[in-house]
Amino acid sequence: MIRRLWQAGMIRMARSPSVKRIMQQGSAGSALAARYVAGATAETAVSRAAALHAQDGICGSLFYLGEYVDRPDLVAENFAAKLLAAEQLGRTDLDVHVSVDPTQIGYSLDPQLARRNAFAIAERVAASAGSRPGIHALMLDMEDETVVEPTIALHAALVEAKLPAALTLQAYLRRTEADLAAEIARGARVRLVKGAFAAGNDAAFTRQAEIKVNSRRLIALMFSRSARAAGFYPIIATHDDRLQAYAIEQAEANGWRPGDYEFEMLLGVRGDVARALARRGHRVRLYLPFGRDWWPYAIRRIGENPRNAVLLARSLLDRAA
Ligand code: FDA
Numbered sequence: 001m002i003r004r005l006w007q008a009g010m011i012r013m014a015r016s017p018s019v020k021r022i023m024q025q026g027s028a029g030s031a032l033a034a035r036y037v038a039g040a041t042a043e044t045a046v047s048r049a050a051a052l053h054a055q056d057g058i059c060g061s062l063f064y065l066g067e068y069v070d071r072p073d074l075v076a077e078n079f080a081a082k083l084l085a086a087e088q089l090g091r092t093d094l095d096v097h098v099s100v101d102p103t104q105i106g107y108s109l110d111p112q113l114a115r116r117n118a119f120a121i122a123e124r125v126a127a128s129a130g131s132r133p134g135i136h137a138l139m140l141d142m143e144d145e146t147v148v149e150p151t152i153a154l155h156a157a158l159v160e161a162k163l164p165a166a167l168t169l170q171a172y173l174r175r176t177e178a179d180l181a182a183e184i185a186r187g188a189r190v191r192l193v194k195g196a197f198a199a200g201n202d203a204a205f206t207r208q209a210e211i212k213v214n215s216r217r218l219i220a221l222m223f224s225r226s227a228r229a230a231g232f233y234p235i236i237a238t239h240d241d242r243l244q245a246y247a248i249e250q251a252e253a254n255g256w257r258p259g260d261y262e263f264e265m266l267l268g269v270r271g272d273v274a275r276a277l278a279r280r281g282h283r284v285r286l287y288l289p290f291g292r293d294w295w296p297y298a299i300r301r302i303g304e305n306p307r308n309a310v311l312l313a314r315s316l317l318d319r320a321a
Helices: 002-015 017-024 031-036 042-056 072-090 111-129 145-160 176-185 208-222 225-229 241-253 271-279 295-303 306-320
Strands: 059-064 097-100 137-140 165-170 189-193 233-237 262-266 284-290
Touching (some): 002 295, 002 306, 031 295, 031 306, 059 072, 072 111, 097 111, 111 137, 111 145, 145 165, 165 233, 176 189, 189 208, 208 241, 233 241, 271 284, 295 306
Parallel strands (some): 059 097, 233 262
C-alpha cells in the first residue's frame, strides 16, 4: 500500500512539466541526476562507462533519454544521439552497446521511419565495433503491449540482415513464453525483464507473485541445454537477487559458463549487488541513460522503492541550499 502510494506520487512528479523545469534547470549535476544518469552528453556517458569498466569490470549500454516522442525534431535528436553514442563507444575498447526504444526513433510517427533509423543505428554499431571482440548490439527496449509485435518483427529483420541486434522481452506478458521459444530457436540475444507496463488479465500476469513465477519459468527456458546448443545468449535484467541466484543455479546445472550470458541492471540501483556479481566473475552490464531530459527517468527510479525518500529529500535540500 505504502509502496503503491509512493510510486503514484512519484509518477505524478515525473509528469509535471513545472517540477521538471525546476529540477532540470542547470542541474544535470544534482544528486539525483548523478546517481541515475551517466551525464548530459554522449561524451560524459562514455567516460562513465569507461570508469565503471576500469574500476569494477562492469560493461555498459548507453541510452539517450526521451521516450514516446511524436515530434519529428525530437525523433531526429534521439536518432543523432544514438548514432553519436555508437560512434564514440567505437573509439574506446568498450562494447558498442546502445539501448533504443522504438518510439524514440519514430515508431509513433511512422513505423517505416523507425525501421530505417534502427537499421542505420545497427549499421553504425557494427561499423564502430569493427572486428574487435565484445558484446556489441543495438538493444531494442520493449515498450507497452501495442508495440510488442512490431518490435519483435524489427528485431527479426535486423538479425536477418546479420546486424548486431538484441531484444527485450517482458515476463509480465503471457505471450512471452512463446516469443522466447522462437528467439531461443534462432539463437538470438534476449534481455528478460519483468516489465514496466500494465495490461489486462487476458494478456498479462497482473500480480507481482505471478510475474516472479513466470520469470523463473522463462529463466529456466533461457538456460536450458537446448538454448545453449542453439547459441542463445541470455540477459537477465533485474535487481531481484533471488532471480539472479536462480539464473546462476540454472546456468550451472546446464553447463553454461559465466561469459555465455549476462546480468543487466540500472545505473544507481543496487550497485552493491552489481559489483558483487562482477566480483564473482559474472558479466554485468549497467544501463547508462544520458541526456538533458533526466528528471522523469530519475524520479521514476526513486518511485520504485519508498526507501529512496531519503535520497529525494537530500537532493531537494541541496537545491534549496
Ligand atoms: P523488483 O522491482 O522486484 O526489485 C527487486 C529489488 O530491487 C527490491 O528489493 C527492490 O526494492 C530493489 N529495487 C528495485 N528498484 C529499485 C530502485 N529504483 N531503488 C532502490 N531499490 C530498488 N522494462 C520494460 O518494460 N521494458 C524494457 O525495455 C526494460 N528495460 C530494462 C533494462 C534493464 C537493464 C533493467 C534492469 C530493467 C528494465 N526494465 C524494462 C524495467 C523492468 O521491467 C522492471 O520494471 C524493473 O527492473 C524492476 O523490476 P526488478 O526485476 O528489477 O525487481
